[in-house]
Amino acid sequence: MFLKPAIGATLGALLSGACAALECSPLAIGKPKLLGASIIDVHAHETHNYTTYGTGPGTNDGGLQTISFCNVTVIYTHPGWNDTVTTQVWLPLENWNGRFQGLGGGGYSTGIDSVYLPYAVAQGYASASTDGGHAGGVITATLDLSWALSSTNNVNWFLLENYASKATNDMAEIGKQVIEAYYKAPPRYSYFNGCSGGGRQALAMAQAFPGAFDGILAVAPAINIETFIPAGYWPSQVMNRDNISLSACEVEGFTQAAVRACDALDGVGDSTISLPSKCKVSARDFVGQKYNCNGTEYTLTVSGAKAVQAAWSGSGVSGYYGLNKDADLTSFYIPTGSNAVDGIEFWGGDLFPNWIVYLAAKDPHFSVSDMTNAEFFDAIRYSQATYASMLATNSPDLSAFKAAGGKMIAWHGLADEAIPPKGIVSYYGEVLKKDRRAHDFFRFFEAPGVGHCSGGLGPVPNAALDQLVEWVENGAAPDTLRADRGSNGTERNLCQYPLQQVYVGGDPSKPASFTCK
Numbered sequence: 001m002f003l004k005p006a007i008g009a010t011l012g013a014l015l016s017g018a019c020a021a022l023e024c025s026p027l028a029i030g031k032p033k034l035l036g037a038s039i040i041d042v043h044a045h046e047t048h049n050y051t052t053y054g055t056g057p058g059t060n061d062g063g064l065q066t067i068s069f070c071n072v073t074v075i076y077t078h079p080g081w082n083d084t085v086t087t088q089v090w091l092p093l094e095n096w097n098g099r100f101q102g103l104g105g106g107g108y109s110t111g112i113d114s115v116y117l118p119y120a121v122a123q124g125y126a127s128a129s130t131d132g133g134h135a136g137g138v139i140t141a142t143l144d145l146s147w148a149l150s151s152t153n154n155v156n157w158f159l160l161e162n163y164a165s166k167a168t169n170d171m172a173e174i175g176k177q178v179i180e181a182y183y184k185a186p187p188r189y190s191y192f193n194g195c196s197g198g199g200r201q202a203l204a205m206a207q208a209f210p211g212a213f214d215g216i217l218a219v220a221p222a223i224n225i226e227t228f229i230p231a232g233y234w235p236s237q238v239m240n241r242d243n244i245s246l247s248a249c250e251v252e253g254f255t256q257a258a259v260r261a262c263d264a265l266d267g268v269g270d271s272t273i274s275l276p277s278k279c280k281v282s283a284r285d286f287v288g289q290k291y292n293c294n295g296t297e298y299t300l301t302v303s304g305a306k307a308v309q310a311a312w313s314g315s316g317v318s319g320y321y322g323l324n325k326d327a328d329l330t331s332f333y334i335p336t337g338s339n340a341v342d343g344i345e346f347w348g349g350d351l352f353p354n355w356i357v358y359l360a361a362k363d364p365h366f367s368v369s370d371m372t373n374a375e376f377f378d379a380i381r382y383s384q385a386t387y388a389s390m391l392a393t394n395s396p397d398l399s400a401f402k403a404a405g406g407k408m409i410a411w412h413g414l415a416d417e418a419i420p421p422k423g424i425v426s427y428y429g430e431v432l433k434k435d436r437r438a439h440d441f442f443r444f445f446e447a448p449g450v451g452h453c454s455g456g457l458g459p460v461p462n463a464a465l466d467q468l469v470e471w472v473e474n475g476a477a478p479d480t481l482r483a484d485r486g487s488n489g490t491e492r493n494l495c496q497y498p499l500q501q502v503y504v505g506g507d508p509s510k511p512a513s514f515t516c517k
Contacts, residue, residue: 024070054118058219097124104198107142128175195219249293267503272449321422413450459486
């Protein structure tokens with residue numbers, strides 16, 4: 001089903017290290033053909049011994065990469081859309097592995113090229129990333145949503161469609177054509193890899209463009225983004241309306257109290273909550289407890305419990321589930337005063353309020369801090385009604401992806417501090433209802449103790465892409481995902497949902513000490 005024609009002498013020579021002999025120039029690459037688009041320009045040049053930091057979506061093993069590659073930039077527009085989209089394709093000069101890897105973005109960025117591309121090329125992939133027609137990058141671009149408005153009260157629907165899925169599919173088409181133009185042979189296999197917003201792009205490709213990629217890795221996918229992003233502002237809304245002020249230390253105190261209460265539910269104490277569905281405690285249960293932070297003793301308060309419980313329980317909006325109780329809520333704190341410990345904004349920085357400002361109120365000057373509760377819930381209802389069809393990416397019908405022979409792995413950290421893991425749990429359940437044998441082509445894994453995309457105390461499945469490759473190319477479907485680089489050298493085998501990790505004895509840092517039940 002996925003088998004491609006034999007590589008042949010030409011590609012074999014490339015894989016043996018002759019890539020550098022090929023011409024990296026706009027003339028040699030040519031202009032890709034892209035239906036509904038007009039190519040404005042193509043740039044291409046060789047880059048040698050380029051050293052920079054690189055990492056992959058959903059990994060914690062990034063570092064300095066030194067790579068040599070043909071750097072191709074394709075600039076195009078969709079006539080009538082008044083957009084300008086930039087897609088980058090980086091082609092290893094030597095030791096290309098014969099594969100194409102399309103890379104997703106994060107937050108409100110369609111691509112994080114400066115970080116993801118170096119890592120992928122260092123692994124031998126010809127790789128591509130797109131800016132979707134608005135500025136890409138790591139920090140500013142993932143939070144900036146100003147591009148979504150043409151003017152006050154007017155959404156830029158064309159850029160929003162680029163962000164939703166169109167630019168990602170364009171990237172797939174451009175990447176494959178550039179690869180064939182340069183290497184004189186198409187990629188043997190094509191993969192997509194993304195986390196968070198990139199994980200949403202991954203699901204969008206499986207649902208809307210099922211033939212684009214042979215294998216898809218969707219990490220912590222931002223499924224139902226039109227709901228969980230505005231609803232994620234709820235803790236801040238509670239604090240604003242009730243005039244609650246609390247420190248990052250107090251929030252950490254509640255988190256640690258919950259971990260102490262629920263840590264051993266899986267049979268071992270490892271400072272993570274591996275079975276969050278069994279953790280029934282409330283923040284109110286810990287009011288009055290003492291805790292030590294930076295050498296100072298504090299007492300957990302009623303007002304602090306109300307704010308923290310808002311993050312744990314969610315707003316009660318259908319489709320939003322709240323965060324698990326070992327999520328590091330302080331990681332999204334933004335200092336707002338001279339005292340970075342005691343003066344903080346509760347939740348999400350600019351990520352959550354920006355959605356309300358630009359896509360619900362559609363007014364750059366709208367003040368989220370002054371919203372009534374009625375206005376808050378109206379904003380969520382409007383967002384769901386207006387953007388779900390384009391951005392929810394929650395269709396359980398993957399029959400076309402299955403028919404195309406596609407394989408997909410999804411995993412989500414249970415201690416995710418940004419995207420509630422129950423979103424993908426609920427979605428995967430709907431997929432299995434639609435097709436009870438969906439696990440034949442789509443498998444989902446929970447990662448206890450892992451934060452958003454990586455981070456946290458739990459071990460991260462850094463080899464998930466390699467296991468996807470084994471599945472696609474050799475038929476080795478993963479029953480578990482190998483996870484390493486956890487706290488204190490912890491290693492685990494992540495369980496295929498709905499199975500969960502249970503301790504059976506021995507060294508808790510070793511995979512053999514756990515089983516999937």
